[in-house]
Amino acid sequence: MAKIKIPYSTKLLEVDIPDHNLAAILESKAHAYRAEGSQEEIVNRALDHPIGSASLEELVRGRKNMVIITSDHTRPVPSKVTMPILLKRIRKVNPDIDIKILIATGFHRPDTREEMIHKFGQEIADHEVIINHMSEDEDSVVRVGTLPSGGELWLNKLAMEMELLISEGFIEPHFFAGFSGGRKSVLPGVASAKTVMANHCSEFIASEYARTGVIHNNPIHKDMLYAARQAKLAFILNVVIDSEKNIIRAFAGDSELAHTEGCKFVMELASVKAVKADIAITSNGGYPLDQNVYQSVKGMTAAEAVCKEGGVIIMVSACNDGHGGQSFYDNMANAKSPGEVLNRVMKTGRTETIPDQWEFQILARILKKHTVILVSDMCDPEMIKKMHMQHAFTFDDALKKAFEIKGADANITVIPDGVGVVVK
Structure with a gap:
């Protein structure tokens, strides 16, 4: 069993990934970089x-x-x-x-x-x-x-x-x-x-x-x-x-x-080579970047780059400050599907952009191809569900759900800090 530390709020979550499922751990070399001086x-x-x-x-x-x-x-x-x-x-x-x-x-x-x-x-x-x-x-x-x-x-x-x-x-x-x-x-x-x-x-x-x-x-x-x-x-x-x-x-x-x-x-x-997988696990690097869903879309894009179409993204993010933008939330929650969001956004002219459009455009792009399970015990689960994602209070629950969707033999790529890498 591989034990991997993932940033969450102001702490690190240690998660267990079965060895036979683990395809890769993708990390920036900044974590091992030895700085010269204080x-x-x-x-x-x-x-x-x-x-x-x-x-x-x-x-x-x-x-x-x-x-x-x-x-x-x-x-x-x-x-x-x-x-x-x-x-x-x-x-x-x-x-x-x-x-x-x-x-x-x-x-x-x-x-x-x-x-x-x-x-x-x-x-x-x-x-x-x-x-x-x-x-x-x-x-x-x-x-x-x-x-x-x-x-x-x-x-x-x-x-x-x-x-x-x-x-x-x-x-x-x-x-x-x-x-x-x-x-x-x-x-x-x-x-x-x-x-x-x-x-x-x-x-x-x-x-x-x-x-x-x-x-x-x-x-x-x-x-x-x-x-x-x-x-x-x-x-x-x-x-x-x-x-x-x-x-x-x-x-x-x-x-x-x-x-x-x-x-x-x-x-x-920060450059890492993509290792495609059925399940991609990532975070937003912990506090302060994982305070809301709005910011957490950034980390999701790293997982998007390695997750196979139809795969599952597990996003570990506190979101203790809620959704992070009313327009962001409303445009996701009031749509019947991510596809509906994308269709509407792409018809919006350059000078007609509305608040938070860029964020819900990218989230909808991700959700159209992947299931996202957001792990947090600091936010309202209903808010997450209304935004077309699944919610889990613990990482273990999220992984269980992911295996139910993709099967027990699904391979997994872990990006502990999704905002810290450039996936090639």
């Missing part, structure tokens, strides 16, 4: 050697004000490590600069006070100016151009008015932008709702290039790059983390060049 040393080393850019210190010298964009509560960016370093280095050369921290909520809900404390630590939460971007507040955004796709580009007014704009984030495989990090802090991070929806249209989501680990010819990435340039995103600090959410590498400098280098590194670590 997290602080790694970050400072990257800032000391910026890629394609002047140093952070040179950029802030003589400036009156600036904005630092950071990720929201759904992303495991280790801001307790990175933000103090950024603030210290900035204020060492410019003690009087006005710094505002802007949380890139994108289309998500605002961060709560408690989430800010958890993310930044008490000191920063108490003494820095931290602002949630509100994508649906039309008074807080300004139009700055037209995206290559034709959509209107509206960005956070505060970010556009400040003398200097930089961002922090992390790089991991992303299920339709190719990779997270870099330009994503601007679009969707601090863009208006209408801009996010134009960028996330059904045509782009359906593109063969809008896939995990793919940037070349990716129409979504192309829009995002344009948005970052228009925002004059001058500098980024992007980190790569392991399964324990610890920093193993950092990349700093030009928003495009430093991000590209980071993506190359992640691709080297």
Whole structure:
């Protein structure tokens, strides 16, 4: 019996898979990567050697004000490590600069006070100016151009008015932008709702290039790059983390060049060869990415890449924060089938995208070909069932159901962290 640890909320579930069923365990090499130095040393080393850019210190010298964009509560960016370093280095050369921290909520809900404390630590939460971007507040955004796709580009007014704009984030495989990090802090991070929806249209989501680990010819990435340039995103600090959410590498400098280098590194670590199976088991990497069903679709796409058509995907995800988007839930729950959802979405024009459409489009795509069993003892089972998935309180129950569907001899591929791999 193979014993495999799978992230679930803030812990690890140890699951048993019969040896004769197990086809493969697919994991990013990031889990075994041995970092050189402490997290602080790694970050400072990257800032000391910026890629394609002047140093952070040179950029802030003589400036009156600036904005630092950071990720929201759904992303495991280790801001307790990175933000103090950024603030210290900035204020060492410019003690009087006005710094505002802007949380890139994108289309998500605002961060709560408690989430800010958890993310930044008490000191920063108490003494820095931290602002949630509100994508649906039309008074807080300004139009700055037209995206290559034709959509209107509206960005956070505060970010556009400040003398200097930089961002922090992390790089991991992303299920339709190719990779997270870099330009994503601007679009969707601090863009208006209408801009996010134009960028996330059904045509782009359906593109063969809008896939995990793919940037070349990716129409979504192309829009995002344009948005970052228009925002004059001058500098980024992007980190790569392991399964324990610890920093193993950092990349700093030009928003495009430093991000590209980071993506190359992640691709080297995260690429795994697909091993097709009747049953695919995965997770969303635990907290904070498995707080809701909306985010959990990301991990499901890794399982989709290895699951045979008609197979079963077992998704281990806490979903303690519910579905994660009312439009996402309603469009799944109110449809008779995933096929109905897909048919309706593909008839929706680029400028007619509705909230959360991209997420229920991808979930419907997965559900049209596979049975999904979501494992959680932290959410409402009826919510899961109404979204055309099966529910199990325990992993053992889910595996039992999967064997009932595919047979006792079904082969199994396990991807312990579905958001951490690029399946080739």
